[in-house]
Amino acid sequence: MNDADAQMIARRVREELARRRLSRQALADMARVSISTLEKALSGRRAFTLATVIRLEQALGVPLQKIPAASPADPLVASPDNLGAYSQNAVRWLEGRYLTLRPSFGTPGDIFAYVTIIQWDAEQGCLVFSEAERLDSSFSQSGKVSLPHLSGHIYLVTNVEGQYRLAVLGRPTIQGALYGILTTLMVGHGSQLIPAAAPFVMLRLKAETEIAFGRIEANHPDYVRYRAELDLVTSDGFAHFPK
Known part of the structure; x- marks a missing residue:
């Protein structure tokens, strides 16, 4: 150099x-x-x-x-500007499988636990995410990952025919954990959809770790640990919910 x-x-x-x-x-x-x-x-x-x-x-x-300029025949080496113009090498640290936690929108107090997978998509030239191990598998989400330099936050963006779902996460902790907010739609009265927001946590999964997925109720052995992770979103200042 x-x-x-x-x-x-x-x-x-x-x-x-x-x-x-x-x-x-x-x-x-x-x-x-x-x-x-x-x-x-x-x-x-x-x-x-x-x-x-x-x-x-x-x-x-x-x-x-x-970043060397790519020829038309080469795969994309940086994401589009509207996703943060990040290079593949610069975001390898974010790739992996994560235990994902959020409160249940339907049953107060319960926690939903599932897997989010983040990986580089060579054809789209950006990080993409997908969900697995969801109890409500028909609602599993996928989309693109935005990492703009200005905010320093990570955005998981789903856009289905103009309908958006967005998770906003802070930079990872030393343990690789991500904390932030999920904004989405939930079922209201009848079939009506209404906006909803909740704490959102992604914890890096290790291959040898046994993890509980699905609806985690208060009597579940992992409930206290999962609830403590969700509480960190506000108690440690990763996000703010005004009253």
């Missing part, structure tokens, strides 16, 4: 830190690099390694390296 590229990367990182009001120590923790390595690279006293740059890209969710 030449000096010009290193200076460009350092400038981009400093801009992201200032825009997000993020400390260098916090970024170092998110990227799993030492604070000493980060400080020296940003000051020009040590060259950026490729591994460090990739980790910083994953932590910030933005490309830091120059």
Whole structure:
């Protein structure tokens, strides 16, 4: 990596830190690099390694390296502008399977638990998501993932003939958990659909972990743990529901 590229990367990182009001120590923790390595690279006293740059890209969710122009025959290497213009390499950290939690709209107190899968779609040139293990499988959603640089949030967008469903999630915690809000439609009186919003949580799944899916009632062994995760949405300031 030449000096010009290193200076460009350092400038981009400093801009992201200032825009997000993020400390260098916090970024170092998110990227799993030492604070000493980060400080020296940003000051020009040590060259950026490729591994460090990739980790910083994953932590910030933005490309830091120059993206080569793709020929018409090549697969898309960056998402459309209206999804945030993110590169595939910069969002690999978000791919995976997640335990997804939200309150039940039909039965107060109950929790719905299912799987959300996020992966790169080469044909569409962006991250896409789909749902599985839903108790109401006919209502399973799929769509595209937007990661705009300005807000620093993650958006799961479903658009079916102009009808939208939207989840807005903050950046992942150290454990890879995502917390935010789901806005959708629920059945009201009769067959009438009405807008609804609720806390929304996505926890990265590990292959060896046994997980309970479906409707989780108050007497279920996992209820207390799932409820505590949903409560973090507001108690830890990931989202706000005005009264």
